[in-house]
Amino acid sequence: MLYLLLMLVMMLISMAFLTLLERKILGYIHCRKGPNKVGLMGLIQPFSDAMKLFSKEFYFLMNVNYLYYLISPMLMILISLIYWFNYPYMNNLYKINYNLIYFMVLLSLGVYPFMFGGWSSNSIYSMLGCLRVIAQSISFEVSVFFMMYLIFMYIENFNIMSLMKFQYSIKFVILFFPLYLMFVISMMIELNRAPFDLIEGESELVSGFNIEYHSSLFSMIFMAEYLMILFLSFIITFLFFNFMFSILTLLFLLIHIYFMIWIRSIMPRIRYDELMYMCWKKILVMLMIYIINMFILKMCMLMLI
Numbered sequence: 001m002l003y004l005l006l007m008l009v010m011m012l013i014s015m016a017f018l019t020l021l022e023r024k025i026l027g028y029i030h031c032r033k034g035p036n037k038v039g040l041m042g043l044i045q046p047f048s049d050a051m052k053l054f055s056k057e058f059y060f061l062m063n064v065n066y067l068y069y070l071i072s073p074m075l076m077i078l079i080s081l082i083y084w085f086n087y088p089y090m091n092n093l094y095k096i097n098y099n100l101i102y103f104m105v106l107l108s109l110g111v112y113p114f115m116f117g118g119w120s121s122n123s124i125y126s127m128l129g130c131l132r133v134i135a136q137s138i139s140f141e142v143s144v145f146f147m148m149y150l151i152f153m154y155i156e157n158f159n160i161m162s163l164m165k166f167q168y169s170i171k172f173v174i175l176f177f178p179l180y181l182m183f184v185i186s187m188m189i190e191l192n193r194a195p196f197d198l199i200e201g202e203s204e205l206v207s208g209f210n211i212e213y214h215s216s217l218f219s220m221i222f223m224a225e226y227l228m229i230l231f232l233s234f235i236i237t238f239l240f241f242n243f244m245f246s247i248l249t250l251l252f253l254l255i256h257i258y259f260m261i262w263i264r265s266i267m268p269r270i271r272y273d274e275l276m277y278m279c280w281k282k283i284l285v286m287l288m289i290y291i292i293n294m295f296i297l298k299m300c301m302l303m304l305i
Contacts, residue, residue, distance in 0.1 A: 004085070011084055015226045016046035022261050029265045053222075056215040064212070065120035072117035073213065073220035079110055080227035086160075087234070099160040100148050103235065107144065107190065111137040114199065117221075118209035129199040129208030132272065136198065139279035140189040146287040147183055150176070151239070153294050160238055167242040179290065180240045182283050184256075187232045189275070191225065193260055195267040196275060233257050 020035060020042065027034025035042035060066070086102050096102055111134060118130020152158060154175075155166045163172075173180050189196045200208030210221050233256040241252040270278075 008081055014230060015223060018226050020046050025261045026265050053219040054216045058215045061212060063122045068116040068120035072113045073217045075113040076224035077220045080224040083231045098158040100158040104148055107141060114209055121212040123212055125206050125211050126209045133199040139276055140186045143283045143287055144186050147179060150291055150294055164238060164242040171241060173240040184236060191228055194264040195270045198272050
């Protein structure tokens, strides 16, 4: 239990420095320095920002359903922390046999805090953001389910450790490169990051579902987003670039994090209808073709045995 609590504390500290890394990378991409005043090279900036946000005045809004309004950010950060119980540990201190199913269940649960927050805020902009996140979640989760099913068809197991051992001879990024690209796109849609940040499109919805959140509640939403960036980068690395907890795992983790930040700085936000078209008419169709081909391949292998 102490080990798990220590792991969660380390994740929160990592999340704090991830915000600093993002601001530094965005700064250099925009030909500026980024945070460099608070502490040595700005290293204490995340903790300064946290103190500032949590010390801001909290005021109550009129005509708001306070139960769901207050629960929503807490649920977001709780679900983001629960994801880390799915982390594949080398020892047997904590073990889940069906990691991929557990991951899919948590992905499905992630939409509810957004729905509660958008509906309970009693704002037309937050409600529109809530409707968008529900439609967006349904669209990409169907594709992610088929991606997990494809991996299951190949390894015949839902355990991440088994999947990692399966990649000793060949990495899945080589074997399933189109699937890898589609999975990265789907995870960016799940993170609501640019160019898929349609639930908080400033040009249309001012700030989207979180427009009425402030102070510590807004900080929780912010923390949940960056915890998810860390975990989903881990998942992509373990699913497609397994190096069994070596330094190369950390390298590919940082590459995926950098890629998500880099995309945010160079890509414009796509239209909502384009996102729906891409999820239902492109990614899903390609996955169905992939599954049919995989099924034919498995049948041929069984016939040869």
